[in-house]
Amino acid sequence: xxxxxIKGPKIEQFAPGRQDIPDYFKIEEIDSVISLKAETHNFPxxxxxxxxxxxxxxxxxxxxxxxxxxxxxxxxTAVYITSYPRLENGRSWEKKFEARPxxxxxxxxxxxxxxxxxxxxxxxxxxxxxxxxxxxxxHFENGKKLGFDKVIMxxxxxxxxxxxxxxxxxxxxxxxxxxMGGDNYRIGMGGGAVSSVATGEFGNxxxxxxxxxxxxxxxxxxxxxxxAMVEMKDNPxxxxxxxxxxxxxxxxxxxxEDTGGTIEIDQLPVxxxxxxxxxxxxNESQERMGIAISEKDVETLRLVADRERAxxxxxxxxxxxxxxxxxxNKKNTLPFDLKVSHLFxxxxxxxxxxxxxxxxxxxxxxxxxxxxxxxxxxxxxxSVACKDWLTNKVDxxxxxxxxxxxxxxxxxLPLNNVxxxxxxxLSNKGVATGIxxxxxxxxxxxxxxxxxAIAESLTNIIWTPLTNGLKGxxxxxxxxxxxxxxxxxxxxxxxVASVSTFSVxxxxxxxxxxxxxxxxxxxxxxxxxxxxGTVIISAVAEVEDLRKTVSPALDNTVGxxxxxxxxxxxxxxxxxxxFAQIVNQLGDQVPSVADPSYFAKxxxxxxxxxxxxxxxxxxxxxxxxxxxxLLEMCFPTPGVxxxxxxxxxxxxxxxxxxxxxxxxxxQVDSSGKxxxxxxxxxxxxxxxxxxxxxxxxxxxxxxQAIQLKIDDLRNTxxxxxxxxxxxxxxxxxxxxxxxxxxxxxxxxxxxPRFDGQFSTYGIDPKRRKPSGTKAAIIREKGVNGDRExxxxxxxxxxxxxxxxxxxxxxxxxxxxxxxxIAFVGGFSNSDVLGSAKGWAGAFLYNxxxxxxxxxxxxxxxxxSLGVCNGCQLMxxxxxxxxxxxxxxxxxxxxxxxxxxxxxxxxxxxxxSVM
Numbered sequence: 001x002x003x004x005x006i007k008g009p010k011i012e013q014f015a016p017g018r019q020d021i022p023d024y025f026k027i028e029e030i031d032s033v034i035s036l037k038a039e040t041h042n043f044p045x046x047x048x049x050x051x052x053x054x055x056x057x058x059x060x061x062x063x064x065x066x067x068x069x070x071x072x073x074x075x076x077t078a079v080y081i082t083s084y085p086r087l088e089n090g091r092s093w094e095k096k097f098e099a100r101p102x103x104x105x106x107x108x109x110x111x112x113x114x115x116x117x118x119x120x121x122x123x124x125x126x127x128x129x130x131x132x133x134x135x136x137x138x139h140f141e142n143g144k145k146l147g148f149d150k151v152i153m154x155x156x157x158x159x160x161x162x163x164x165x166x167x168x169x170x171x172x173x174x175x176x177x178x179x180m181g182g183d184n185y186r187i188g189m190g191g192g193a194v195s196s197v198a199t200g201e202f203g204n205x206x207x208x209x210x211x212x213x214x215x216x217x218x219x220x221x222x223x224x225x226x227x228a229m230v231e232m233k234d235n236p237x238x239x240x241x242x243x244x245x246x247x248x249x250x251x252x253x254x255x256x257e258d259t260g261g262t263i264e265i266d267q268l269p270v271x272x273x274x275x276x277x278x279x280x281x282x283n284e285s286q287e288r289m290g291i292a293i294s295e296k297d298v299e300t301l302r303l304v305a306d307r308e309r310a311x312x313x314x315x316x317x318x319x320x321x322x323x324x325x326x327x328x329n330k331k332n333t334l335p336f337d338l339k340v341s342h343l344f345x346x347x348x349x350x351x352x353x354x355x356x357x358x359x360x361x362x363x364x365x366x367x368x369x370x371x372x373x374x375x376x377x378x379x380x381x382x383s384v385a386c387k388d389w390l391t392n393k394v395d396x397x398x399x400x401x402x403x404x405x406x407x408x409x410x411x412x413l414p415l416n417n418v419x420x421x422x423x424x425x426l427s428n429k430g431v432a433t434g435i436x437x438x439x440x441x442x443x444x445x446x447x448x449x450x451x452x453a454i455a456e457s458l459t460n461i462i463w464t465p466l467t468n469g470l471k472g473x474x475x476x477x478x479x480x481x482x483x484x485x486x487x488x489x490x491x492x493x494x495x496v497a498s499v500s501t502f503s504v505x506x507x508x509x510x511x512x513x514x515x516x517x518x519x520x521x522x523x524x525x526x527x528x529x530x531x532x533g534t535v536i537i538s539a540v541a542e543v544e545d546l547r548k549t550v551s552p553a554l555d556n557t558v559g560x561x562x563x564x565x566x567x568x569x570x571x572x573x574x575x576x577x578x579f580a581q582i583v584n585q586l587g588d589q590v591p592s593v594a595d596p597s598y599f600a601k602x603x604x605x606x607x608x609x610x611x612x613x614x615x616x617x618x619x620x621x622x623x624x625x626x627x628x629x630l631l632e633m634c635f636p637t638p639g640v641x642x643x644x645x646x647x648x649x650x651x652x653x654x655x656x657x658x659x660x661x662x663x664x665x666x667q668v669d670s671s672g673k674x675x676x677x678x679x680x681x682x683x684x685x686x687x688x689x690x691x692x693x694x695x696x697x698x699x700x701x702x703x704q705a706i707q708l709k710i711d712d713l714r715n716t717x718x719x720x721x722x723x724x725x726x727x728x729x730x731x732x733x734x735x736x737x738x739x740x741x742x743x744x745x746x747x748x749x750x751x752p753r754f755d756g757q758f759s760t761y762g763i764d765p766k767r768r769k770p771s772g773t774k775a776a777i778i779r780e781k782g783v784n785g786d787r788e789x790x791x792x793x794x795x796x797x798x799x800x801x802x803x804x805x806x807x808x809x810x811x812x813x814x815x816x817x818x819x820x821i822a823f824v825g826g827f828s829n830s831d832v833l834g835s836a837k838g839w840a841g842a843f844l845y846n847x848x849x850x851x852x853x854x855x856x857x858x859x860x861x862x863x864s865l866g867v868c869n870g871c872q873l874m875x876x877x878x879x880x881x882x883x884x885x886x887x888x889x890x891x892x893x894x895x896x897x898x899x900x901x902x903x904x905x906x907x908x909x910x911x912s913v914m
Contacts, residue, residue: 126784357487409636
């Protein structure tokens, strides 16, 4: 499935003038479109979590790459939903439900390995993963076992393209069909079919054979070649599709839907000579793209592909005869020959018949005197607890365009509501995305629960100024449902109807989505566990000024106020809440949005406050309720606390503080300007807290004040992350991180509108003319930090040349006209031989490349820089302290994993010019 596009702003494209040879970067203005895509990889992740999630992420990236005549990925998101991981041999809420003999992996293993897979793919491909969520859930009631034994893994993402290339062109007879990417193997056989039934329905061998494998480095090479076409003034691509479910048959049939065509099997690359024709045609080996292009433009693409080392094969031709044929000219066979109309003709309508099967659950009961006990448990639930175990292993800065990622505050805790990417390097225009889901509430009331999913996505994306407000938002709806079970199709209908009605009432569109309607897991002993019906909503919108994005981290100004804005206008309810989970209940009443028009009005009012910069900090009320939102605003900002008074909302402390009715908390100053704006717009609010310099959350109750130690509760909230982290790094390292996470305060301070020191050095960042001082970035296949490095050098006043190792190896480039070189970061050769070892070999064992490098360093007018993989390369080449007999070496991290942290560094004064 392809991404959606929404109209974007005018932005700057920073790209080399030509990309089939070494050439200098240029800037041109383009009219942009913004893309959104989200899809699930549930069955593969249940069976083999690492590759299941990795190929889910990779497939979603390829979907965005195939938008229109090609569009470019920017950033990714990920959602992981499983049954309980049973950490510490089962915590209180986990002990009621007996663990099953898991079919393939335990929930804890799936959470670790799936997040490893998604993170690894993005890290190596060069796509930052900047948002997402985690949820764990089980509930046995009314004789039915509910739990995410068949897991949900959603990969989503945003990107951009050129408006003029946002629609595919029609193929003409004679157009060539090209396949780019890796070889065919007996991998992912029948993946699309096997994933469409209950997991456990087929034998292990069939299910395991259906799982794909990931190769992000190959996908990066292919993407670079497609990017070069997209960045040309006249993009020669006619149409483009990714290879996913169904392999070549699906991809090429979609490309040739209007014309028909012939695909030559003997021209497809085969890595396993034992493959049958059927296996060649339908295997789901990953990282492949199908491209239609005029015969006259094939050489243009081939030259770039050769430079990028991206495998390219001309495998077919559009014929215009409305027939799709796969032929083998070597064997003189025709294994596939069908009229296009037979593949894409009028499919019969599927009519599902079901009867409503009313289900009721017991109301949530509780003991109000156990408030602190309940709070401790809620803060440790995976959906509420700290997600540092996820964010510390994923790249959240690659591209140089990340404006808002997960972490915030002086100790950088993963609490941000919205994810924001800049659309270019210099302007403040961006794209935002937010996610929402409410599976437990959907069990109780499918209509209300689906409404809550939309509401949460909107109360997440609200925290950045949107160019066109609420009306400028588009949604993706991904449906996961245990369909074909009695009553479930009827519940699905109710949920879909609710999403339709609510989005129409809000005036926003839902142009994309996908379904996974086999969310059932069957065990050999006959046991069946149903994954609760779930819709995950991903929202996307253009950002007007990303500098005005609001963080949940409290401003430390004593005396400022916290306002509560209720978006739901419905009675407070605990059904489907995190609180209900930790007391092993589901509940009978769930929150809803009683007045969509008021919700829309409140949304626009908060947007106005953000654009006028009247909100100091803000957070949405969702998992864990108001008490969690208040605490999370305090957690990342040391030295502050809150005096809270919620008595105006009701006497029932549990219901007031743990309900998850849609709403916002706004920190505002004491001027009264924010309150005046909201009153004028007809938006109700309640002042519920004030900021103090005491490290307590003091809550006024009808009895006596409750004093909560914020730092102790923060450690409780962090505990689950620590337990998960112990499973992915040495225990001693996890312990060290737990002990230190709150001690690493970031102390830098930038002016509110910091614009660098360009004027000091006489540099104009908006210049369009060459400066005459030349630098080159040097890249190898697999690196991904090239564009941000090039732009950094451009901002420093250089004219920047793009140089690939193939340019140096072939002799196309000798570096004689540049004064500075920068070896860029990433994962050259996917680090297969060790970090940068293969890259170093490309210099050491290729005479022309070695001569170019030696001659460059022999000159007296040169500088060089290596970052990340480039730094490792300089170590391998002996370029650091070359005069020493023994050269320094870089070793593996003690943690044994990729590390992503923002830290303080001190840059001492030295004689270095950099």
